[in-house]
Amino acid sequence: MKTAIGLDLGGTFIKAGLVTDEGTVRARVELPTRAEDNDRDVVLDQMRTAVDRLREHAPPSGLAGIGIGTPGVVDSRGVVYESPNLPDWDNLPLRDIFSSEYRVPVVVENDVNSIAWGEFLFGAGRGSRSMVCLTLGTGIGGGVVSNGRLLRGAEFSAIEIGHTTIDYRGPRCKCGNIGCIEAFAGKDAIVARATAAISQGRKTILSDLCGGDTSRMTPKMLYEAAGRGDAVAREVWEDVGVCLGALCTTLVNLFNPEKIVIGGGISGAGDFLFQPIRRTVAERAFRNMSAMVSIVPAGLGTDTGIISGAALVFQQ
Ligand SMILES: [Zn+2]
Known part of the structure; x- marks a missing residue:
């Protein structure tokens, strides 16, 4: 049996x-990332400390390697670019730094691509050959496995599924594009739907759940309200689900995935979200391809980043 170290680099925790x-x-x-020290060497040292502690538990046969999921765009040589939440995390040869220090194979991948691969190998994607993985949170991320291989572009690995246009006349997205799915179904957009309903005078228990202060509204309150039968919350999830269903229709038509x-946190809405997604894909995608796709919750749970x-x- 082989053993590897998996490292999930987040803005707050490693x-x-x-x-x-x-x-x-x-x-x-688990260690703090210490991004707030604003010194990339501090973050690298925290990563080394994590690796060193785990090596003490490695089997006598040694380590098969170290796999690192990092925010940002990663090129084919394991160099990281453009990661806004980590200090000076740009043009950083992360793979070479760790492989020269530890003398084992090191693989560096964008964190969401890494999760797609982890779900494919060990999670809900197990048993499929072609799969798309989406993570729903503040942003929307994704990765594609096609015929057993993680899909990469010419040079950079990140597949920016969250910035797929679903309405070319839609709202401006943070990325600069117009009408991205993230501008409709990212965390802020979901919460904004609920606050708009409240300001229109709709009756909803969401007003109580956020203590009358809509700036404190969270997607979690929206699941809770939907679970208690609240019409506004259910409408929000229905609408968000149809938007995501439109995205998934495109993904089904493009990639013909089995799964x-x-x-991601937003997927905790469960069937309030999954039902409209599945229904929309069944209605809109090419029939043969929509008939073979299963749209399922991720399977790896709290250890996702490590396992991936x-x-x-x-x-x-
Ligand atoms: Zn965008």
Whole structure:
């Protein structure tokens, strides 16, 4: 059995673990990223500390490698670019730094691409050959596995599914494009739908849940309200689900996946979200392709980032 270290680099925490090639986590470490120190060497040292602690638990046969999921755009040589939440995390040869220090194979991948691969190998995508993974949160991310391979572009690995235009006359997105799915179904857009309903005078328990202060509204309050039968909350999820269903229709028509795996905090809305997504795909996508796709919740849970990081090592 092979064992690898998976490291999930977040803006707040570094989560790392020793993971077997069956996807079992044998040891875990969590450290603050210390991005607020505004010094990239501090962040790199935190990563080294995490790796060093895990190496103490490595089997005598040694490590198969280290897999790192990082925010930002990653090129084919494991150099990271454009990661706004980490200090000076631009033009950083992360793969070479770690492979020269630890003398094991190191794989660096964009964090969402990494999750797509982890779900494919060990999570809800297991058993499929072609799969799309979406993560729903503040932003919308995604990765595509086609015929057993993670899809990459000419040079840079990030597949910016969240910035797919679903309405060419729609609202301006933070990325500069018009009508991206993220501008309709990202966290802020979801909350904005609910606050708009309240300001129109609609009666909803959401007003109580946020204590009368709509700036405190969260998607979690919207699941809770929907679960209690609140009409406004259910309408919001229905509408967001149709938007995501329109995106998934495009993904089905483009990639003919066997599975679309959906994770991230917003996916906690469960069937309030999944039902309109599935219905919209069934109504709109090409019939043969929509008939074979399963749209399912992600399967790796709280260890997603760790398992997915290690999965990068097991891809060869
Ligand atoms: Zn955008």
